[in-house]
Amino acid sequence: xxxxxxxxxxxxxxxxxxxxxxxxxxxxxxxxxxxxxxxxxxxxxxxxxxxxxxxxxxxxxxxxxxxxxxxxxxxxxxxxxxxxxxxxxxxxxxxxxx
Numbered sequence: 001x002x003x004x005x006x007x008x009x010x011x012x013x014x015x016x017x018x019x020x021x022x023x024x025x026x027x028x029x030x031x032x033x034x035x036x037x038x039x040x041x042x043x044x045x046x047x048x049x050x051x052x053x054x055x056x057x058x059x060x061x062x063x064x065x066x067x068x069x070x071x072x073x074x075x076x077x078x079x080x081x082x083x084x085x086x087x088x089x090x091x092x093x094x095x096x097x098x
Contacts, residue, residue, distance in 0.1 A: 082094065
């Protein structure tokens with residue numbers, strides 16, 4: 001059976017694939033018991049541990065968002081209804097959350 005390390009620096013902490021699968025299932029089950037806002041925080045923490053922020057990219061996206069908003073406000077571009085972009089079902093879900 002294949003073995004996996006829990007942590008890259010912990011060469012000696014090997015577990016088998018079945019134990020690793022069970023550990024993952026327990027983590028998921030516990031995460032699903034959290035409130036939606038707590039799950040979103042957990043997602044952000046996990047994603048942040050994988051995807052490192054890049055200030056240059058963040059600034060480019062901010063500038064693009066500002067440019068698009070200014071164009072919308074100036075009337076040079078038209079908006080697209082959320083129902084068309086996201087689909088009616090997702091749009092209904094978004095309205096219930098606000």
